[in-house]
Amino acid sequence: MNIQDGYAICYPQIKHPLLLEKDNLKQEYITLVKYYTDKYCVDDKLALFRLKTFSMALFGTTDLSNVFLPGENVSKLSRAITKTRFIPFRLYSYRYLLLFDCLLIIASEDENIGMKICNDLKSTINKRYHNTMDTMLSQMYKGDAAFAINKLITDEMVEEWNRIRSFINSLNRILTFTATMSAGKSTLINAIIGKELSYAKMAACTSTIIKFLTSPSRGSLCNIFYGEQMKQFQGAGDIREFTKGRKEPCCVNTFFISPLSSRKITLIDTPGVNSSQNLEHRKITRTELTSASTDILVYVIPVENYGSEGDFEHLSFIRKNVNYNSIIFVVNMMDSCDLEDDSVDEIVNNIEEHLIAIGFEKPIVCPMSAKAGMLIKQAMFGTELSDNDKKACSAYVGLFLNDGLKLGSLYPPVEKLSIRNDIGWLENTPDEVWSAFINTGIPGFEKLILNLDKEDKECWT
Ligand SMILES: Nc1nc2c(ncn2[C@@H]2O[C@H](COP(=O)(O)OP(=O)(O)OP(=O)(O)O)[C@@H](O)[C@H]2O)c(=O)[nH]1
Ligand SMILES: [Mg+2]
Structure with a gap:
């Protein structure tokens, strides 16, 4: 992949479910995404660029100065967020959406990195959800839209993910x-x-x-x-x-x-x-x-x-x-x-x-x-x-x-x-x-x- 292709992939301007939440939850969430981005994205500049576009989708700004919470305990944060339930139904938690966002921002080009992120996330999530996370990961890379069912991943998000994957797999x-x-x-x-x-x-x-x-x-x-x-x-x-x-x-x-x-x-x-x-x-x-x-x-x-x-x-x-x-x-x-x-x-x-x-x-x-x-x-x-x-x-x-x-x-x-x-x-x-x-x-x-x-x-x- 050349440099332009890397920067071509970024967080799309979509209606993210977090937009309905208070700023502090959004901040905790993006701080967590930043943790995984810093850990798994090999190119620092590209990581920062993609985080900025995610910030744009959540906060309407690419200015990251007040977006991340400093010095957070990541495991604690991850446990808290992956248990937090969605507005408006409060039926589903953010664990699958967090996996989706991390894969889109960090690993759309590389399923192996996606697997590492998934395993890392699993370490803070109750075992009974692990199978569903693994299935979701494999469905995403196979282009099987079933990955979104019952996880509050919207049709718009599925469409964005599929377009990114089809772009990656195409010839210039x-x-x-x-x-x-x-x-x-x-x-x-x-x-x-x-x-x-x-x-x-x-x-x-x-x-x-x-x-x-x-x-x-x-x-x-x-x-x-x-x-x-x-x-x-x-x-x-x-x-x-x-x-x-x-x-x-x-x-x-x-x-x-x-x-x-x-x-x-x-x-x-x-x-x-x-x-x-x-x-x-x-x-x-x-x-x-x-x-x-x-x-x-x-x-x-x-x-x-x-x-x-x-x-x-x-x-x-x-x-x-x-x-x-x-x-x-x-x-x-x-x-x-x-x-x-x-x-x-x-x-x-x-x-x-x-x-x-x-x-x-x-x-x-x-x-x-x-x-x-x-x-x-x-x-x-x-x-x-x-x-x-x-x-x-x-x-x-x-x-x-x-x-x-x-x-x-x-x-x-x-x-x-x-x-x-x-x-x-x-x-x-x-x-x-x-x-x-x-x-x-x-x-x-x-x-x-x-x-x-x-x-x-x-x-x-
Ligand atoms: N009526 C009409 N005007 C058009 C159409 N397509 C382009 N134009 C007009 O034609 C003019 C020239 O269009 P450009 O797109 O700049 O042409 P170009 O081939 O890129 O020109 P250069 O870069 O100078 O070589 C502009 O005023 C356009 O608005 C068209 O389908 N219909
Ligand atoms: Mg011209």
Whole structure:
């Protein structure tokens, strides 16, 4: 595991049962978790980071100065806590939840360490509970959700644990996004992540290589790695400022509001290659494309511009010089095309023929609107939008319910997710919002990427 993967796993922002308790019980509990973290987490910095995220879930702050109780007798504390019964029913004690939290914070990557922690905990717990603890441990690492039954481990916690385990067991896939400037690469990356992290505007703007890595732990936390340094940010705005006009490459690690968060996926944003004011942009991108390996090259074409000189030159360069396992051509900004002239099918066929003429055999062409997908996704999953974005989002929902723009039918089917049903400023029903989202092409595109890991790789060859 590399350093970014270690920091990708942290305590998720979930409704922890301890939130209903008084601060002193929370303090005793986290002091105990700290004891096991100090004892079993081999990397001190990583241990501190994960404890901070646990503190964030319990106390709403990463400031640990008043969180731990000093000089506690650990065995006494453990005995007391593992006997304390839950609010609201007071039927179950904290012993299983404590085991769950310790495993998530310290041992999600390593079952052997999990076993050691479990044995250590057992030394302070009555023997009659040991079998259940052992069973729970083995079920957790087997991905058997039965581990949660009758232990007040919530469905949300089970989901978080399973996502972390599936992330750990996945192979890293790299997707590199390239195009001429202002094609919508950064917007597409933001749409997949569901957060506006990469700076996007109508002028040459991405100025260095920025890698976005999935974290399986739900939350708004972003870790940024640059040079030898690492920083944490909570809000998307701070990251956007950080990436804006940046000259040095960096890596951003965060939860993607996407099914992709259960896999190790790296999305690489690159500068547009045809800026006449920033000639170095082309060099930066060409160097990345020819020297680093990528699984999928995502080539973004703005629909109104296909066949441009800039695209022809860059596509020819790619065909001759770049290695990849698969290439996908995204036809972006479908919201802006005039369907009176051509239907979606005709547009896709024309672009396919154009790409075949340049030398790409059987091109995979994905029409979409990254901007509409990004805004609707944010609205559906609770991001506060500006008034302008709300207006644009409402218009996009209307547009993508239109018969002519049912882009979702061109992609593999997507399972419906539960979304907010209280978006007051939208006049549409949640079902309509979901349909519009599907029709932007973004969820189908995410599904295509996920299919890479499945046995059926037809669409990647
Ligand atoms: N109408 C519409 N506008 C879009 C869409 N996707 C992106 N845009 C807009 O196009 C402009 C450029 O988008 P970016 O994401 O910055 O493009 P880029 O390819 O990353 O640009 P560079 O980093 O400069 O190469 C922004 O103003 C976006 O809001 C889309 O699907 N529809
Ligand atoms: Mg960009």
